[in-house]
Every structure is written in C-alpha cells, then in structure tokens.
Amino acid sequence: MIVVENKPVEDILQMIAPYKKVLIAGCFGCVTVCLAGGEKEVGLLASQIRMARQKDGSPIEVLEQTVERQCDKEYLDKFQDNAREVEAIVSLACGIGIQYLAEVYEPIPVFPGVNTQFLGANLDVGVWEEYCMACGECVLDKTGGICPIARCSKHLLNGPCGGSQYGKCEVSKDVDCGWHLIYERLKALGQLDKMAEFIPAKNWHREKGPRKLVKEELTLERD
Amino acid sequence: MSCKDNLRVGIYLCDCEGKLAPTVDFNKVKTNIQTTANFEFIRIANFLCGKSEQERLAEEIDRYSLDRLLIVGCVDPKIKRQFIEFGEEKGICRYHIEFVDICKPGKENVEGTVSLINEGLLKMQDRSTIVYEELNVLPEVLVIGCGKEGAATALAISENQPVTVVDNESSQEGKQLIEGKKNITVKTGVKVVGLEGFPGQFLVRFLDNGKHVKQSFGAIIVALDAQPCFNQDKYQLRLGERILSLSQFINDDKDYSGQKVTFLLGQADEDSLLSHAAVLKNALMLKEKGADVNILYEDMKVSADQLEQDYEAARARGVNFLKYNGDLQVHLTAVAVTVRYWEPFLPQIEQIRLVSDYLVLAEDYLPDSGTADLATALDVRTGPDGFFQKDNVHFLPIMSNREGIYFVGSCHGPIHGIELQKEIETAKAEVGRFAGGKVRVLALQPQVTAEKCAVCLTCYRTCPHHAIEIVHDESFNNMYHSAARMHPLACRRCGICAAECPGKAIQLPLYTDQEILQQISRPPKLVAYACENSGALAADMAKSLDPNLQIDLQIVPVPCSGKIDALYLLKALEQGADGVLLLVCHKENCKFVWGNERADQRMEQVRRRLREAGLEEDRVEIVYLAANQGNQFIASVQSMAARINQLGSNPGKVIE
Numbered sequence: 001m002i003v004v005e006n007k008p009v010e011d012i013l014q015m016i017a018p019y020k021k022v023l024i025a026g027c028f029g030c031v032t033v034c035l036a037g038g039e040k041e042v043g044l045l046a047s048q049i050r051m052a053r054q055k056d057g058s059p060i061e062v063l064e065q066t067v068e069r070q071c072d073k074e075y076l077d078k079f080q081d082n083a084r085e086v087e088a089i090v091s092l093a094c095g096i097g098i099q100y101l102a103e104v105y106e107p108i109p110v111f112p113g114v115n116t117q118f119l120g121a122n123l124d125v126g127v128w129e130e131y132c133m134a135c136g137e138c139v140l141d142k143t144g145g146i147c148p149i150a151r152c153s154k155h156l157l158n159g160p161c162g163g164s165q166y167g168k169c170e171v172s173k174d175v176d177c178g179w180h181l182i183y184e185r186l187k188a189l190g191q192l193d194k195m196a197e198f199i200p201a202k203n204w205h206r207e208k209g210p211r212k213l214v215k216e217e218l219t220l221e222r223d
Numbered sequence: 224m225s226c227k228d229n230l231r232v233g234i235y236l237c238d239c240e241g242k243l244a245p246t247v248d249f250n251k252v253k254t255n256i257q258t259t260a261n262f263e264f265i266r267i268a269n270f271l272c273g274k275s276e277q278e279r280l281a282e283e284i285d286r287y288s289l290d291r292l293l294i295v296g297c298v299d300p301k302i303k304r305q306f307i308e309f310g311e312e313k314g315i316c317r318y319h320i321e322f323v324d325i326c327k328p329g330k331e332n333v334e335g336t337v338s339l340i341n342e343g344l345l346k347m348q349d350r351s352t353i354v355y356e357e358l359n360v361l362p363e364v365l366v367i368g369c370g371k372e373g374a375a376t377a378l379a380i381s382e383n384q385p386v387t388v389v390d391n392e393s394s395q396e397g398k399q400l401i402e403g404k405k406n407i408t409v410k411t412g413v414k415v416v417g418l419e420g421f422p423g424q425f426l427v428r429f430l431d432n433g434k435h436v437k438q439s440f441g442a443i444i445v446a447l448d449a450q451p452c453f454n455q456d457k458y459q460l461r462l463g464e465r466i467l468s469l470s471q472f473i474n475d476d477k478d479y480s481g482q483k484v485t486f487l488l489g490q491a492d493e494d495s496l497l498s499h500a501a502v503l504k505n506a507l508m509l510k511e512k513g514a515d516v517n518i519l520y521e522d523m524k525v526s527a528d529q530l531e532q533d534y535e536a537a538r539a540r541g542v543n544f545l546k547y548n549g550d551l552q553v554h555l556t557a558v559a560v561t562v563r564y565w566e567p568f569l570p571q572i573e574q575i576r577l578v579s580d581y582l583v584l585a586e587d588y589l590p591d592s593g594t595a596d597l598a599t600a601l602d603v604r605t606g607p608d609g610f611f612q613k614d615n616v617h618f619l620p621i622m623s624n625r626e627g628i629y630f631v632g633s634c635h636g637p638i639h640g641i642e643l644q645k646e647i648e649t650a651k652a653e654v655g656r657f658a659g660g661k662v663r664v665l666a667l668q669p670q671v672t673a674e675k676c677a678v679c680l681t682c683y684r685t686c687p688h689h690a691i692e693i694v695h696d697e698s699f700n701n702m703y704h705s706a707a708r709m710h711p712l713a714c715r716r717c718g719i720c721a722a723e724c725p726g727k728a729i730q731l732p733l734y735t736d737q738e739i740l741q742q743i744s745r746p747p748k749l750v751a752y753a754c755e756n757s758g759a760l761a762a763d764m765a766k767s768l769d770p771n772l773q774i775d776l777q778i779v780p781v782p783c784s785g786k787i788d789a790l791y792l793l794k795a796l797e798q799g800a801d802g803v804l805l806l807v808c809h810k811e812n813c814k815f816v817w818g819n820e821r822a823d824q825r826m827e828q829v830r831r832r833l834r835e836a837g838l839e840e841d842r843v844e845i846v847y848l849a850a851n852q853g854n855q856f857i858a859s860v861q862s863m864a865a866r867i868n869q870l871g872s873n874p875g876k877v878i879e
Contacts, residue, residue, distance in 0.1 A: 009835035028726065033679035038725035040790065044832065047793040051875030052836035059877065066726075068702065125684045125723075 001121075002030040002094040003128045004037065004114040009048050012090055015111040016049070019060065019087040024049075024113070025079060025101060026066030027093035034128060036114055037092030039066045045092070045113060070097025076104045083108055119150075135202065136211065142199055144185035152178030157199040230351055232262040232344065233289040235280070237271040237296035247325060251333045252295075252340070259337075260344055263287050272302060277309060284313050291319045293343050295336070298324040316665060318353045318733065321346055346738065353732050356666045356711055360423030360657040361441035363387065367415060367597065370448030372632035372643060374400040379647045380444070381406035384658040387440070389413040389429065391593055396448075414593070415600050418443075421690070421710040422627025423657055428600075441657035442627045443601065444650050445611060447591035449497065449633035454587050457491035460553055465560045465581055469501055472583045480513035485562060485579040489521030489547075491587055497637035498585040499524045503533040505583075506542045517543045517577065519551075519562060527639035545577065553582065588637040602689050603628055604816070611635040617756065617814035621646050621653070624816050625689050626713045629653060667732050668714035669721050673699035673706035675728035682707050682720035682729060687816030690714040717815035718786030722825070734786060739779060743795045747775040749864060750795040751804040754784040756814050757850050758806020764853030765860075774860050784808065785818025792829040792843055799876045802867035804859065805845040812849075819847070838875045841866060 016022050024042045031037025046062040053060040063082050067075040070093035079101070083089060088109045091098040095116040102110035118130035133150045139157065140147060149155045153171040154163075159179030163170030167180045186192050236252060238244045249267045256265060264287045270276055271294065283289065292315060294306055307317045321343045325336045362384040366377045369390030374397025377386045385406045390398075391414040401407045410431065417428035420439070428437045453468035460466055467475075469486075486502045506516045518537070523544065525531045538544060548567035553560065560582045563574045590610045598605045603623040606613040612623060612635040620642075621629045631646045632638060638646075656662055668690070676699075683691045690713035695705045707729070709720065718731040730736065743750055753759040759780040765772060777800075781787055784807035795803045805826055807819040823845055830840035844866075846859040867873075 009832065013836075028675075028677055032677040032725050035679075035681065035725045038677065039675065039727040040725045040788075043727070043790050044793060047790065047797045048832050048836045050877050051793070051797050051833075051838060054877045055837055055874040122680070125681060 001033055001119070002096070003034050003117045003120045003130075004031050004092075004094050005117055006036050006041065006045075006092075006114055007112065009045070009052065012045070012111065012113055013049065013052055016060070016088055016090065020058075021061040021063070021086045022049075023063045023065060023079065023082045023086045023089045025070065025089050025091045025093070026064070027068075027070040027091075027097050028066055029069040029071070029093070029097075031093055031097075031114065032066075034122065035126070037094075039064075041092055042066055045090070070094075070101055073100070073104060076101055079105070137202055139199060142194055142197060143182045144189055144191065144194070146178065146182045146185055148178055148182065148199075150178075151176070151181065157201065230291050230347065231287065231289050232264075232291040232293060232347065233283065233287060234260075234262050234265040234293045234340070235268050235271055235295060236266070237268045237294070239297050240270050243296065243325065246332070247336050248333055252336050255333065255337045256340055260341065262293075262344070263289055268296075271296065272305060280309075281313060284315070290315060291321070291347055293321045293323060293340065293347065295323040295325060295340060295343075297326050298322040316353065316355065318350050318665070318667075319347070342741075349735050349737060350732060352666065352670050354666055355663050357661055357663050358423055358712060360660060360662050360712075361425075361439055362658045362660055363440045364654045364657075365389065365425075365427060365438075365440040365443045367443065367445045368447035368591070368634065369395045369397050369401075369409060369411060370446075371397045371400075372448050372634075373397050373446040375643070376444055376446045376631050376647050376650060377401050377407055378404065379651050380654060383651070383655055384441075387438070389415065415597055418601050421692075422625075422712040423662065425627065442629070442654040444629045444631055444654065445597065445601070445603075445623075445634050446631040447594065447597075447634040449588040449610070449637050450591060451498075451501075451586040452589045453584065454491045457587075458584055460584065462584075463555070465555060466553070467581060467583050469498065469505070469583055469586050472581075473501070473505065478512070479509055479581070481515075482581060483515045483517070483579040484509055484581045484583060485517040485519055485560075485577060486583045486585065487519045487562070488523075488585045489519075491585065495585075495588050495637045496524055496527050496530065496639045497588045497633065500527070500530055500533070500639045502583075502585055503530065503537055507533065507537050507540065510537070510540050510542055516541075517545055517579065519545050519547055519564065519577065521547060528641035530639060545575075588633065590634065594634070601625070601628055603630075607636070613811070613816070615812055615814075615816075617808070617812060619649075621650050624687055626715065662712070664711045666711050667716055668709040668711045669716075669718065669729045669731045671707050671709070672728045672730075674701055675726045676701060676706035677726050677728075678703050678705045678707065679725060681723050681725060685723045685821070686720055687717070687818075688713055688715050691720060715815060717783035717818050718781065719783065719815060719818055719821060722786050722788040722821070731782070731786065734781060736788070736790075739781070739791060740794055742779050743777060743791070743798060743800065746795055746798055746800040747777050748801045748867060749774070749776045749804065749860070750779060750800045750802075751776055751806055751860065752779050752781055752784070752787045752791060753806040754808055754819070755780050755782055757808040757848055757852075758784075758846070758856070760850035761806065761848050761852050761856040764851065765856040768853045769857065772857065774864060776860060776864075783813065783815045783818035784822035785813070785815055787822050787825060789825045789829050789832075792826070793832065796833075796838075796842060796873055796875060797877050799873075799878050801870070801873040801876075802842045802844070802863055804863055805843075806856070806859075807845060807847055809847045809849060833875075836875065838873070839870050842870065842873060 024046050026042035027037050042064045046064050049062050065082050067078045069075050083105050090111045090113045091101050092113040098112045119132040120128045120130045122128055130150050135149050153169050164177040164180055169175040169177045186194050236249050238249055310320045323339045323343045364380050364386045366373050366388045369388050377388045380386050387408045389410045402409050412432040414430045416430050419426040423441050425440050451470045510516050525534050547564035551564040553562050559578050562577045566575055604613050605611055611630045629650045631650050632643045678693055690710050691707050693705055694708045697704050699706050721729040721731045762778050792803050805822050807822050813819040826845045829843050833840045848855045
C-alpha cells in the first residue's frame with residue numbers, strides 16, 4: 001500500500017488562501033486504508049478549514065467528495081460536477097492521485113493535502129513501515145525475502161556495513177539493520193551461504209527518464 | 224419524506240383529552256402527514272394512555288399488521304415505559320416505538336408538529352435494520368482445566384448441555400470426579416492453540432497429544448485452578464523435615480497428633496484469601512486429630528463467605544491465633560523449630576519465642592503456567608499478577624473481554640470456595656442460553672455499508688471484543704466484494720468501530736452519526752459527549768443533587784466514550800458551540816476495555832487540529848469521572864463554562 005501522512009493544515013490553508021470555494025477530494029484506495037484520505041478525513045479537514053477561515057474573517061465554502069481511486073480517470077470523472085463549482089481542489093490522494101487529478105481538471109488548481117511517504121505494510125493500527133522502494137528489479141530471492149534497498153538505510157546490495165551493531169543501524173538506534181534482519185532470516189531458512197553471494201550493482205541510470213510500463217499484449221487499439 | 228415500503232407504521236396523534244387541541248390543529252396535522260409521509264395507519268386519539276384506547280390500539284396493530292408505532296402527544300418517561308411494555312406484549316420491539324413530544328416550546332403548531340413527526344419517521348427508518356435475528360448456536364461447551372474447579376464447573380453445566388473438558392498439563396485432580404459422567408467428555412494432554420468464529424459457533428484449534436485438531440463449541444469456560452507455589456526468595460527459609468510448605472503438608476499423610484504445629488501466614492501470600500482459607504481448613508482438621516495448633520498471622524483475612532465461620536470455629540476448638548508485627552526470625556534445631564516475633568498489642572513484652580515441632584508456611588497462589596499462552600490463543604486479557612481478566616470494576620467476575628468466553632474460579636485471581644460456586648452458577652446461566660441450539664437476539668450491532676468499506680481492518684483491529692469479521696459476498700458493491708461484519712452475539716455495542724472507520728462505513732443503531740449530529744445542529748455554548756456508563760449517569764445525579772442547576776449545556780449520551788468520533792468534536796464547534804467536553808470513565812476502567820483511551824487520543828488529535836486551524840485548543844477538554852460523581856460533573860461543567868467565558872465566543876463557528 002502507498003502510505004501517506006496528512007499535511008499540516010496551516011500549509012493547506014496557505015495554498016487555498018485566495019479561494020472562496022474549494023473541493024476536498026478523498027480517495028477510497030490506499031489513503032483510506034492508511035487513515036489519511038478517506039471520507040472521514042475529508043470531513044475532518046473540511047471542518048478545520050471552514051473554522052479557520054471563519055476565524056480569519058474570510059469564510060470559505062468547502063465541498064466534500066470521495067471517489068474509489070484517484071489513479072484511474074474513470075473515477076476522477078465523478079468529481080466533475082463539484083469541480084465545476086469550485087475555484088480549487090485539495091486532494092487527499094497519494095502523489096499519484098494528486099497529479100492525475102491536476103492533469104484531468106486543468107486549469108483548476110489542485111493542491112496536495114498529504115505528503116506521500118512510502119510503499120509499506122500496516123503493522124498495526126497507526127503503524128506503517130516501508131517495505132519496498134519500487135526499484136524495478138527485485139532481489140528478494142537472494143536476501144531471504146527482506147529488501148536490502150528498502151530496509152537497509154544505505155540501500156546496500158551487499159551488507160551489512162560496519163555501522164551495524166547489535167542488530168541496529170548506525171543511522172539511528174531505533175532503526176533495524178536491514179542486513180542483520182537478512183542474516184537472521186537466511187539463518188532461519190538454512191541459507192546462510194547466500195550471505196557470501198555477491199549481488200552486482202543495479203543500473204540506476206534511467207535511460208528513458210520516468211518509468212512507463214506498457215504491456216503490448218493488453219493494450220487496446222484506440223483510434 | 225417516506226418510510227421504507229416494508230415498514231408498517233401506525234401514527235397516533237393524541238390530544239390528551241383535548242388539552243393539546245387548542246395549540247395544535249390535529250386535523251390539519253393529519254391531512255398534512257397523509258399527503259407527505261408513507262405509513263400504514265393514522266388516527267387521532269383522545270386519551271391513548273387510557274385502557275379502552277389501548278385495547279383499540281392492540282386491535283389495530285393486529286388488523287393493520289403494524290410493526291412500528293409513532294406516538295405523538297405529551298411524552299414523559301412514565302408514558303414511554305407504558306408503551307414500551309405494551310409494545311413488548313404485542314411483539315413490537317422497543318426500538319420500533321418512536322415518541323414525538325409536541326409539548327416542546329416553539330413547536331406547538333401544525334408546522335412544528337409535522338416537522339417533528341417527519342423527524343420521528345426518519346429515525347424509524349434509521350432503525351429499520353433493528354430486527355430480531357434467530358441464530359443457530361451449538362450447545363456444546365468447552366471447559367479448559369481439569370482441576371477441581373474445572374470439574375465442578377463441568378458437572379454443573381453438564382446438567383443442561385454437553386461439556387468437553389480439556390487439560391494440558393496442569394493439575395488433573397478433578398479428572399476422576401467427572402470421567403464417565405453423562406454429558407461430559409474428558410481429554411487430557413490437549414492444549415488450546417487457536418480460536419476462530421464467534422459465540423455460538425466457536426472453532427477451537429487444539430494440539431491434541433501432538434496432533435493438530437479442531438472442534439466447534441458454542442461457548443468456552445476457562446477454569447484452570449491457581450497453583451500454590453512456595454516462594455523461597457520471600458521466606459529465605461529452606462524446606463525440610465520440620466519446615467514444610469502448605470502443599471507439602473497437605474500432601475503428606477503423617478500423623479501429627481500430640482504434635483505442636485504452627486502455621487505461618489502473611490509472609491509470602493499477600494492478598495490471597497486462598498492461603499487463609501487453606502490454613503484455616505487444615506488447622507481445624509489438625510486440631511480434630513489432636514494436635515496443638517498455632518496460627519501466626521499479621522492480618523487475618525476472612526472477607527469471603529465461610530471464612531469468618533471457619534475462623535470462629537477454629538478459635539472455639541482451641542486453635543491459637545497469634546498476631547505478629549513486622550519481621551520474625553526462624554531458628555531450626557534437630558528437635559524443634561522456633562519462631563521469634565513481636566506482639567503488637569503488648570509492646571512492653573520482649574520478643575516472643577514460639578517453639579513448635581513443625582512450621583507450615585503458607586504459599587502464594589499463581590496462575591496456571593499455561594495462562595499467558597491460553598490468553599494469546601483465545602485473545603482474552605490478563606491482569607494483575609498474570610491472572611486472567613483486567614482489574615476493571617465494570618467487569619463482572621466471570622466476564623472476559625469477549626462474549627461467549629468466561630473465567631470461572633481462581634484462574635482470574637485466588638478466590639474462595641463459595642464464591643466459586645456462585646461463579647459456576649453464573650457461568651451455567653450464561654452458557655445455558657445456548658442449550659436449546661437457537662437464540663433470538665436484537666440485531667443492535669453496528670451496520671456496515673459495504674460500498675463504503677475499504678476492508679482496511681481498522682475496525683477489526685480496534686474492536687476490543689473480537690466481534691468483527693471480514694466477509695466476502697459477491698453482492699457487496701465494492702472492489703473487493705468484501706466488507707466488515709459485526710457479529711450480533713459477539714458485539715457489545717460500544718461503537719468504537721463506528722468512530723474509527725476512515726470511510727464512514729459503519730453506523731451503530733440508535734447512535735448513528737445522523738442521530739448524534741442532529742442533537743448538536745444548533746448547539747448551546749457547551750456540548751458534552753457523555754459515556755452512558757459514567758458521564759451521563761453523573762449528569763443525572765447532578766440534577767438530583769442540585770435541582771436548580773442551570774447550565775447552558777447539551778448532553779449527548781453515547782454508549783461508550785470510544786464512540787465519540789473526532790468529527791463530532793469538530794462539528795459541535797463548527798456548528799456554534801464554544802466548548803466541548805468529553806465525559807468518560809476513569810482510566811483502566813472502561814467497560815469496553817479501551818474506549819476511554821481512544822476518546823483521549825481523539826481529543827488530543829482534535830486539539831492539534833484546532834491549533835493548526837488557529838483556534839484555541841482549550842475549547843475541548845476530557846473529564847474522567849464515575850457514575851456516582853455528580854459533584855465532579857457539576858465542578859467540571861462549571862469550570863469549563865468559566866473557561867469558555869474567558870476565551871470568549873468561538874471565532875470558528877460557522878452559522879448560516
């Protein structure tokens with residue numbers, strides 16, 4: 001899941017300062033699951049904004065709407081009636097949804113209501129941890145199912161480094177050493193020999209700029 | 224506005240023997256309602272509380288197959304009670320009878336009455352999901368623990384329904400008492416390792432002598448005997464021929480007649496009535512066999528049934544009760560054991576030397592060694608000293624945090640025999656509900672709108688009662704075809720799930736967002752969300768303490784403070800309140816485990832949000848109080864009223 005964190009309302013208030021009518025756009029996908037951008041949060045933020053603006057003597061009208069996913073155009077179309085009504089939109093979707101919404105509804109300004117954090121697992125209510133960095137070339141088979149890119153502070157493919165002590169990373173005593181975790185897992189799996197295997201450096205150079213995935217066998221011939 | 228087609232509503236407009244006729248034209252109301260609302264039957268009545276009217280009402284309920292009643296007139300608690308009882312006789316559930324009080328100031332006209340009636344009809348629609356559900360349940364009961372307590376529990380329950388008793392490795396003292404008995408199956412070497420399902424249909428996973436097996440039960444009773452444990456560290460004494468632990472003493476069959484035996488209490492058995500009970504019982508037996516018996520005690524604990532009698536009997540038969548104070552010393556020789564101690568009431572006397580042949584040391588009682596594992600497997604909680612159940616006044620003795628799972632006897636703390644009997648009787652009554660294989664329950668559990676459910680698991684994880692499952696159903700209109708479902712037998716209706724849901728997919732019947740927000744649509748200066756187990760009761764008490772109490776305050780009762788949604792706090796302020804109070808149960812004393820902690824966290828969240836919005840965070844405050852703290856209620860409300868007076872009018876209120 002994509003994990004996001006709510007932006008401080010001060011920041012959002014600043015973004016929408018010039019406007020008198022805005023839409024808060026929620027998303028029913030990851031941001032609802034990570035308790036930051038669902039219908040509930042839309043309501044809380046809307047209430048906060050109305051009160052803040054009332055207090056400042058510049059009342060604002062705030063519309064609220066949540067759609068299934070902001071990363072699909074068909075769902076974004078559901079905002080059109082409300083979008084027509086407002087001067088600006090605050091999206092509580094992840095960075096993907098915010099951008100796509102801005103693209104679809106140009107020239108209405110779209111502002112981020114959240115800071116997109118990482119791809120992670122929900123360990124417990126209110127606790128998330130980064131598990132994947134979408135590097136595009138998975139090595140989990142070599143590392144006992146623990147990602148060295150996401151979970152080693154230095155993204156080392158061959159670790160641990162000298163900064164690993166008592167299972168913690170030198171970056172912070174609250175951070176597990178990813179390679180220590182990998183070592184323990186491989187030990188449990190009886191695959192410690194994999195520790196000695198050299199993993200060649202990744203090619204981080206992106207020859208073609210931002211990544212795009214096209215599966216030819218699935219694409220439609222559109223005129 | 225119309226009610227759902229399947230509701231058969233009867234509307235009764237009562238003019239209270241003509242008393243209400245001058246203020247409201249009932250014929251106009253009736254005409255108006257007839258054109259706007261959807262219902263089965265409407266009638267203007269003259270005196271609905273009267274006997275003849277009630278007979279007519281009963282007849283009409285049958286004739287028109289009415290299943291909902293809307294009573295319009297003057298309404299007070301007594302009238303409400305009368306109609307609720309009447310409804311129950313006629314098979315109409317209490318939540319399907321709605322009262323519209325038209326004696327409200329400002330509403331005493333046709334328009335006002337019609338709007339109140341429409342509100343009532345809307346409420347009825349909200350409550351349309353409240354119906355009786357008949358559920359199949361298994362009568363089989365699982366008793367965990369084959370000690371004396373487990374056996375006694377199994378014997379009692381087997382009178383009504385089948386019982387399986389399992390035990391892993393702890394004391395199996397009760398085995399011979401129940402083996403081969405009708406309705407009882409005994410299995411030893413069996414460990415409970417997991418639990419799925421809900422009351423009435425639990426699926427228990429066992430490790431049965433090394434093999435994984437599973438079996439279904441309607442209810443589960445944990446009845447593992449607490450185990451006596453000699454604590455060497457506390458006594459600093461080595462056990463031997465003359466110094467014995469109480470369980471060593473009980474288990475040996477030596478003849479003590481003519482011997483001097485001293486029991487020592489109060490050194491390693493604090494808070495344990497069990498050790499006092501055991502010492503008294505053994506002292507009496509010993510005395511009867513002709514021994515010379517002393518009981519050395521610091522404080523004699525007799526606060527359980529029968530203990531006082533045992534104490535009196537022991538004294539009458541010549542057991543010496545000797546009180547000591549503070550430290551004592553024990554000296555052991557080849558022929559005797561001597562205790563030196565200080566007598567608290569005779570300070571002029573030097574240390575007393577008590578010489579005996581044997582010294583018997585009372586012991587600690589500890590939870591069965593499997594308690595922690597079992598608590599994890601059943602997802603129930605442990606409390607003080609690792610025994611089952613939290614230390615919480617709202618929890619009745621046998622209650623766990625889950626419906627259908629009960630703690631009986633010393634597994635939830637050392638208790639004495641007669642209390643055990645009472646607990647067994649209570650547990651028997653509880654599980655007895657399932658003996659017939661079917662139960663009828665009012666479906667008052669929260670309802671989930673599948674279209675809004677993101678199956679995020681927030682409700683599932685925050686439910687303190689393990690009452691929620693994620694179910695798959697192709698008819699659910701969301702991308703997962705799955706949604707959360709609250710089980711009617713497992714749910715305790717605290718509403719924590721509804722307040723946690725990030726998609727607003729969950730509504731608790733009788734306390735829907737609409738019903739709650741309606742109460743604060745035009746709030747006074749101060750709004751108090753009050754837990755019905757503490758704050759709301761304290762408010763009632765405050766009224767009786769001070770009938771002239773005048774505070775501009777709207778109390779919004781909630782079943783648990785965990786139901787207080789962060790949105791309710793912001794909405795109250797947005798819609799015009801100057802301050803909001805949360806009246807919640809004392810810490811660690813929430814009837815629903817952690818509802819008050821969630822309320823506290825949400826208050827902090829809302830305070831942050833107010834800060835961020837440039838508003839005074841002090842406009843929101845939490846008050847911990849108990850049901851009997853009417854004075855505390857008055858003090859808190861007055862102090863909050865003073866605070867908001869000082870802060871002035873809420874600058875964030877948005878009133879159109």
